[in-house]
Amino acid sequence: MPWSYEIYFLALLYQVGFLGFTIYLIGILWIFLESIKIIRLNNDYSLQIICLLCGMLGSLIASFTNPYLVRFDGLWVIFIPAAFINYYLTSVKSN
Numbered sequence: 754m755p756w757s758y759e760i761y762f763l764a765l766l767y768q769v770g771f772l773g774f775t776i777y778l779i780g781i782l783w784i785f786l787e788s789i790k791i792i793r794l795n796n797d798y799s800l801q802i803i804c805l806l807c808g809m810l811g812s813l814i815a816s817f818t819n820p821y822l823v824r825f826d827g828l829w830v831i832f833i834p835a836a837f838i839n840y841y842l843t844s845v846k847s848n
Contacts, residue, residue, distance in 0.1 A: 761820040781831070784809070787838045798841055805834040 766774045788806045792799045812821060812830040821827040 761816055761823070780835075781813070784831070784834050784838065787842075788834065791838070791841055798845065802834065802837060802841075805837055809834050 765777070769777070785806070788802045791802045792806075809830050812827070816822050816827075822831075
């Protein structure tokens with residue numbers, strides 16, 4: 754079934770339901786919104802988060818045709834920007 758790779762997000766919707774898919778979507782949107790807040794500060798962290806955000810967006814777009822996020826190592830693309838944002842919020846912003 755070669756077409757099964759093209760329906761990854763629909764399969765995710767079927768597996769976790771609408772509420773679960775919405776929770777995943779809110780998490781991704783939170784990463785994008787917090788990244789935009791950091792980018793607007795225009796400091797050294799802005800350049801780093803731009804690179805991480807571009808990589809995450811590219812991976813999410815690529816996941817439309819290939820199920821990259823199904824594997825454990827595919828999830829690092831989402832966890833690294835989230836970890837960077839958490840680092841920024843806990844240590845850099847508090848100073």
